[in-house]
Amino acid sequence: MKAPKFQYVRAESVTDALELLDRHGDEARILAGGQSLMPTLNMRLSRPEILVDINRLDELGGVGIDGDTVRIGALARHAEVLRSDIVKDRLPLIAEAMPHVAHVAVRNRGTFGGSIALADPAAEMPACILALGATIVVQSAAGTREIAAEDYFMGLYETARRDNELLTEVRIPAQKDGSVSVFMELSRRRGDFAIAGLAAYGTLSGHRVDEMRLVYFASEDRPVVGKGAAAALTGRDWSEETKQAVAEALEGDLDPMANLSGSPAMKMHLQKVLTGRAMDAAVARAGGAA
Numbered sequence: 001m002k003a004p005k006f007q008y009v010r011a012e013s014v015t016d017a018l019e020l021l022d023r024h025g026d027e028a029r030i031l032a033g034g035q036s037l038m039p040t041l042n043m044r045l046s047r048p049e050i051l052v053d054i055n056r057l058d059e060l061g062g063v064g065i066d067g068d069t070v071r072i073g074a075l076a077r078h079a080e081v082l083r084s085d086i087v088k089d090r091l092p093l094i095a096e097a098m099p100h101v102a103h104v105a106v107r108n109r110g111t112f113g114g115s116i117a118l119a120d121p122a123a124e125m126p127a128c129i130l131a132l133g134a135t136i137v138v139q140s141a142a143g144t145r146e147i148a149a150e151d152y153f154m155g156l157y158e159t160a161r162r163d164n165e166l167l168t169e170v171r172i173p174a175q176k177d178g179s180v181s182v183f184m185e186l187s188r189r190r191g192d193f194a195i196a197g198l199a200a201y202g203t204l205s206g207h208r209v210d211e212m213r214l215v216y217f218a219s220e221d222r223p224v225v226g227k228g229a230a231a232a233l234t235g236r237d238w239s240e241e242t243k244q245a246v247a248e249a250l251e252g253d254l255d256p257m258a259n260l261s262g263s264p265a266m267k268m269h270l271q272k273v274l275t276g277r278a279m280d281a282a283v284a285r286a287g288g289a290a
């Protein structure tokens, strides 16, 4: 199918883009990498009146560091984030997760900001930034807002960003020295969207878990923090008994939705399996034998 008719405008500045968003409201869509937007237009799942192309706005790109905060510009391509030494050194969770995002061709065009703006429930980056306690920066003609990742993901493709707001950057606290992170997902083929997935970040002393944040994705309509599972881990040695307690707690944390990739029961099972594997890896990375 072909896309429905739309008006196309290339924004010459952020101010220009914000004015267009303000004027057209929910009839406008930002065009970033186009890797998700263009297929939805071609399948006629979306019919915006106007596309606002932000690809020439260099100020929205790049990866930088400001003290202990890594700043990823909305227009930074997935491939650029994957190559970034700052990300490798300071955000190993994202460095580990990024190769799971689609394939090389999609990563060359798709943007970090596009992934966070879209908020696909099976996407890797939303789960990672939630695990790391990031802040999402959005801008409108009225000013700038900073939204904690905890408050940002609100439902299926629904976020706290308003229609007239441009996502400009994501600020992510650098992972602390001595911390451990693990990213795992199950998908039918490498590069496909996940069937189940987990981003974990915390600290361990040998086998003992001091604290751990577990964020599950591809289960519900948004990434979900496993609070009960984390509580069942905290202050405990990672053992068969703890694994069992965490699996039971996860039943209270997650309410998986059925979709084409699996039933709720299957997704729950897979998330338990992933939690066990991720914690084995976390213990090994922290220097304990798994």
Ligand SMILES: Cc1cc2nc3c(=O)[nH]c(=O)nc-3n(C[C@H](O)[C@H](O)[C@H](O)COP(=O)(O)OP(=O)(O)OC[C@H]3O[C@@H](n4cnc5c(N)ncnc54)[C@H](O)[C@@H]3O)c2cc1C
Binding pocket: 029, 030, 031, 032, 033, 034, 035, 036, 037, 038, 039, 074, 075, 100, 101, 102, 103, 106, 109, 110, 111, 112, 113, 114, 115, 117, 118, 120, 122, 123, 124, 125, 165, 166, 167, 168, 191, 192, 193, 194
């Ligand atoms: C074959 C294929 C496989 C894929 N597999 C995966 C995968 O495994 N995991 C994964 O996470 N993704 C996957 N994707 C999606 C890919 O990562 C996209 O690049 C990403 O989701 C959206 O980024 P984009 O820059 O292409 O955004 P676009 O397609 O340009 O935009 C997506 C949406 O976000 C809005 N938007 C974009 N940028 C902004 C901004 N700065 N401010 C406000 N709104 C904005 C747009 O208006 C649109 O509604 C896949 C895509 C394809 C085609």
